[in-house]
Amino acid sequence: MTWIPVPDGSPIGVHTLPYGVFSTAHDGRRVGAAIGDHIVDLAAVAGEQGGADPAIFRTSSLNAFMSRGPRVWFAVREWLTRLLMDREHRAAVEPHLVPMPDAVLHLPFEVADYVDFYASRQHAENLGQIFRPDRPELPKAWRHLPIGYHGRSGTVVPSGTDVIRPNGMRADGGAVSYGPSTMLDIEAEVGFVVAVPSALGQPIPVGRFAEHVFGVVLVNDWSARDIQAFEYVPLGPFLGKSFATSISVWVVPLAALEHARVDPPPRDPKPAEYLRDTQPWGLDITLEVSWNGTTVSRPPFAGMYWTAAQQLAHLTANGACVRTGDLYASGTVSGPIREQYGSFLELSWNGTQPVRLADGSTRTFLHDGDRVTISASAPGPGGSRVGLGEVTGTIRPALR
Amino acid sequence: MTWIPVPDGSPIGVHTLPYGVFSTAHDGRRVGAAIGDHIVDLAAVAGEQGGADPAIFRTSSLNAFMSRGPRVWFAVREWLTRLLMDREHRAAVEPHLVPMPDAVLHLPFEVADYVDFYASRQHAENLGQIFRPDRPELPKAWRHLPIGYHGRSGTVVPSGTDVIRPNGMRADGGAVSYGPSTMLDIEAEVGFVVAVPSALGQPIPVGRFAEHVFGVVLVNDWSARDIQAFEYVPLGPFLGKSFATSISVWVVPLAALEHARVDPPPRDPKPAEYLRDTQPWGLDITLEVSWNGTTVSRPPFAGMYWTAAQQLAHLTANGACVRTGDLYASGTVSGPIREQYGSFLELSWNGTQPVRLADGSTRTFLHDGDRVTISASAPGPGGSRVGLGEVTGTIRPALR
Numbered sequence: 001m002t003w004i005p006v007p008d009g010s011p012i013g014v015h016t017l018p019y020g021v022f023s024t025a026h027d028g029r030r031v032g033a034a035i036g037d038h039i040v041d042l043a044a045v046a047g048e049q050g051g052a053d054p055a056i057f058r059t060s061s062l063n064a065f066m067s068r069g070p071r072v073w074f075a076v077r078e079w080l081t082r083l084l085m086d087r088e089h090r091a092a093v094e095p096h097l098v099p100m101p102d103a104v105l106h107l108p109f110e111v112a113d114y115v116d117f118y119a120s121r122q123h124a125e126n127l128g129q130i131f132r133p134d135r136p137e138l139p140k141a142w143r144h145l146p147i148g149y150h151g152r153s154g155t156v157v158p159s160g161t162d163v164i165r166p167n168g169m170r171a172d173g174g175a176v177s178y179g180p181s182t183m184l185d186i187e188a189e190v191g192f193v194v195a196v197p198s199a200l201g202q203p204i205p206v207g208r209f210a211e212h213v214f215g216v217v218l219v220n221d222w223s224a225r226d227i228q229a230f231e232y233v234p235l236g237p238f239l240g241k242s243f244a245t246s247i248s249v250w251v252v253p254l255a256a257l258e259h260a261r262v263d264p265p266p267r268d269p270k271p272a273e274y275l276r277d278t279q280p281w282g283l284d285i286t287l288e289v290s291w292n293g294t295t296v297s298r299p300p301f302a303g304m305y306w307t308a309a310q311q312l313a314h315l316t317a318n319g320a321c322v323r324t325g326d327l328y329a330s331g332t333v334s335g336p337i338r339e340q341y342g343s344f345l346e347l348s349w350n351g352t353q354p355v356r357l358a359d360g361s362t363r364t365f366l367h368d369g370d371r372v373t374i375s376a377s378a379p380g381p382g383g384s385r386v387g388l389g390e391v392t393g394t395i396r397p398a399l400r
Numbered sequence: 401m402t403w404i405p406v407p408d409g410s411p412i413g414v415h416t417l418p419y420g421v422f423s424t425a426h427d428g429r430r431v432g433a434a435i436g437d438h439i440v441d442l443a444a445v446a447g448e449q450g451g452a453d454p455a456i457f458r459t460s461s462l463n464a465f466m467s468r469g470p471r472v473w474f475a476v477r478e479w480l481t482r483l484l485m486d487r488e489h490r491a492a493v494e495p496h497l498v499p500m501p502d503a504v505l506h507l508p509f510e511v512a513d514y515v516d517f518y519a520s521r522q523h524a525e526n527l528g529q530i531f532r533p534d535r536p537e538l539p540k541a542w543r544h545l546p547i548g549y550h551g552r553s554g555t556v557v558p559s560g561t562d563v564i565r566p567n568g569m570r571a572d573g574g575a576v577s578y579g580p581s582t583m584l585d586i587e588a589e590v591g592f593v594v595a596v597p598s599a600l601g602q603p604i605p606v607g608r609f610a611e612h613v614f615g616v617v618l619v620n621d622w623s624a625r626d627i628q629a630f631e632y633v634p635l636g637p638f639l640g641k642s643f644a645t646s647i648s649v650w651v652v653p654l655a656a657l658e659h660a661r662v663d664p665p666p667r668d669p670k671p672a673e674y675l676r677d678t679q680p681w682g683l684d685i686t687l688e689v690s691w692n693g694t695t696v697s698r699p700p701f702a703g704m705y706w707t708a709a710q711q712l713a714h715l716t717a718n719g720a721c722v723r724t725g726d727l728y729a730s731g732t733v734s735g736p737i738r739e740q741y742g743s744f745l746e747l748s749w750n751g752t753q754p755v756r757l758a759d760g761s762t763r764t765f766l767h768d769g770d771r772v773t774i775s776a777s778a779p780g781p782g783g784s785r786v787g788l789g790e791v792t793g794t795i796r797p798a799l800r
Contacts, residue, residue: 147631148635148638167718168717169541234547234636239714242550243720273578
C-alpha cells in the first residue's frame, strides 16, 4: 500500500508508475511519474533525496533517462516504489506531488525514427476482404515476416492535440481532385519506445528486446483512407498517414507489464531463425476505443501474430541501427469479432455498416468535431489492473 | 578571383562555397566552408573577424546555422565571399584554412525526417517495363502527384562509410529464406535539406521553397532489390532500403545553383493547383556514377518530372510540418538512354545485360569490395562549373 491516496480502482497505482514530461504554471518541462491523480516531480525528489541522478529528470524528454539502460530503469523504479510505500518518506515527498489538473503533459520523448507495423492477422484479413474480395488472401510476405514501413516522426503529437482534417488528392471514379479527406479514420495501436541504441550493422536478437525497449504508449495512427488509397502504389502510405500520429503522454515501463505477458498465437509457417521467440512477449493488453463517448470497440492485443520482440529483431535484421527515442507501433489491433476491430474502416466495413453512437447518431468515418479516445489496461499483480492511460484527439475542419 | 589558390578546373570555387562539418587532429567538430583543396574554419574566422555569429559554427551540425533562415544564409555567403576575394583579408583568414587531407568530414546535419521520392519518369517507366512487361504503365497516381515514402533517418551516413551487405528474407521461386542480398544496388539521387521549419497544419506553397530549403547533397539510396521485392506489398520499401543511405559531406547552398535553374519538362495532366510551378525549379545538374573507377552512367537531373519545390509543397499539403534537418531525396535520376540510368537494376536490365568495367570484369549487381562514387556538377556563372562533390561507399561482406 502506498501512502498516497489512490482513487478506488485507479489503474495508475504503485505497480504502474508510468513516466512522462510535464510543466506547471511555475516551472518548465521536467520528468515525472504518475500515481493515482498525482505526478511525482522526480527532478525535485531526486535532488533532495538522492537515490537517482536528478540530471536525467531535469530535462524536457525521457530520452536521457531511457538511454541509461535497464539497470538504471530498475533502480529508479525500486527507489520510487520505496519512497511511495514507506510512510517515513511521506513528509519529504509530499511537497513534490503535483495534482494532475495543475500540470500540462507534453510529448514524453523526442521521437527519432517512427515505424508502423501491420501485425494483427485479423486486421490484415479484414482489409483483404474489404479491398480484394475476389482474392482476400494475406500479402505474400505477411506470415514470413512482420511487414512494416517508416512513418513521419515529426508529426507524432501528444494526446489531446487537435487533428486537422487533411487535404489531399483522391480519386472518385475516374476524377482525381484535391480536397478534404472524406474517409478520415483511426488505427488503435500499441507503440514501443526504444531506449538503448544499437550499432549500425549489428542486428538485435529477439531475446534482447527488453535490453533495448523501455516501455509502451498507446498510438492512434490517424489515417485518411481516400488519400492513402490513391497514393500508396507502389511505395506505401505517405500523406494518408503523415499529417498526425497521436501517442499517450505516459510511457508505461515494460517492468509494469510482467503480469501481462502471454504466449503469442501459433505461427505457420515456423518463423525464420532470427524471428523465433525465446521468451513469451505476447502482452494481454485490452484496448478500448471511445467515439464521442461511446465505446465502439475493445481490441485485444494478446492475439497479435508478431510480437514487439520479433518486430525489433526484424527492424534491425538488415543491420539498421536503432536510436534512443525510436518508436515502433504494432499496427492496428483487431480481434476476431466486430466489437474488437481497431479501425472505423473495419467497424463500418468500408462505410457500408454505420456505427451507432449513444446519442443516436451514426457514423462511418470521422466527422469534424468528433473526439476519439483510445485507452487500455493489462493484468497487474494480485488481480489488479495496470493502466496504459489514454490517447485522445478531436477532429478540426480542413483548411480552405 | 579569390586569393586562395584553387586548382585549375576545380568545381569548388568561390561561386560554390558548400558547407560541412569537419574535425582535425587538434580540434573537434565544427562548421566549415570548402574552397578548392581547403576548408575555411568558419567558427575561428567569425570569432576573430566578426561579420557572422560564431555560435552557429561552433557546433557539430549545420542545423543551427540553417535554422536561422535565408537572410542569415545570404549574409554569411556575402561575408565569406568578401573575405575570400579581398586580398586585405588574406593575412587574417589564412591561418584558419585547413588543408582537406588534414580534416575528417562528418555527417553535415542532424537528419530529422527522411523522405525519398520517385520523380524520374524514365526510372518509373523502366521499372514498369522490367517488372510488369505485360502492363508497363506508370502507377495510377504517378502523373498526378510526386509519389514518395518515408525512409530511415537514423541510417543516413556520410560519404565514405562502408556499407555492409544486408541480410534479409528473399523469395527464390517458392522458397523463402533469410540470407545476404544477392541483388545489392544503388540509386543515384539528389537530396534537398530543409532548414526552416513549418507549423503543423500549415502547408508550404510551391513558391516558398527557397524560404525553407537550404541546399542540396548527393544521395546514394542503397537498395537490396531481392529483399525489397519480397517485402514491399502493400506498405512499401522497408528493410530493402533502411540498412544505409549515403549522402555527400558538403551541402551546396541553393544560392550556388542559380545558374543551373531550368524549366521543368511539360506535365500532362496539368498539376493540381497546389503543385503548380510559380518559378522554374528544374536544376541542370549532371550526375556521374563510377563503379570501381569506371564511369557507367551520367544521369541528367534537369529532366526530372517533379521539382523539389513541388515535392516540398506535396510533402506538406496534408498539413504535415517540416523540421530543420529534414532531408528529402529526388528518387533515382534516370535519363532516356542506358548511359543515363541511375540504378544498376536499370543498367543491367534486372541482371540480364551485364555492365563491363574498365578492368574487363562484368557486373550486374554489387560484389563485395565494390566501390561506387556518385559525383555531380552544374552550370555556374560565366561558363564555370559548380561542383556538388561526391558520395562514395564500399561494400563489405554480410555478417554471418
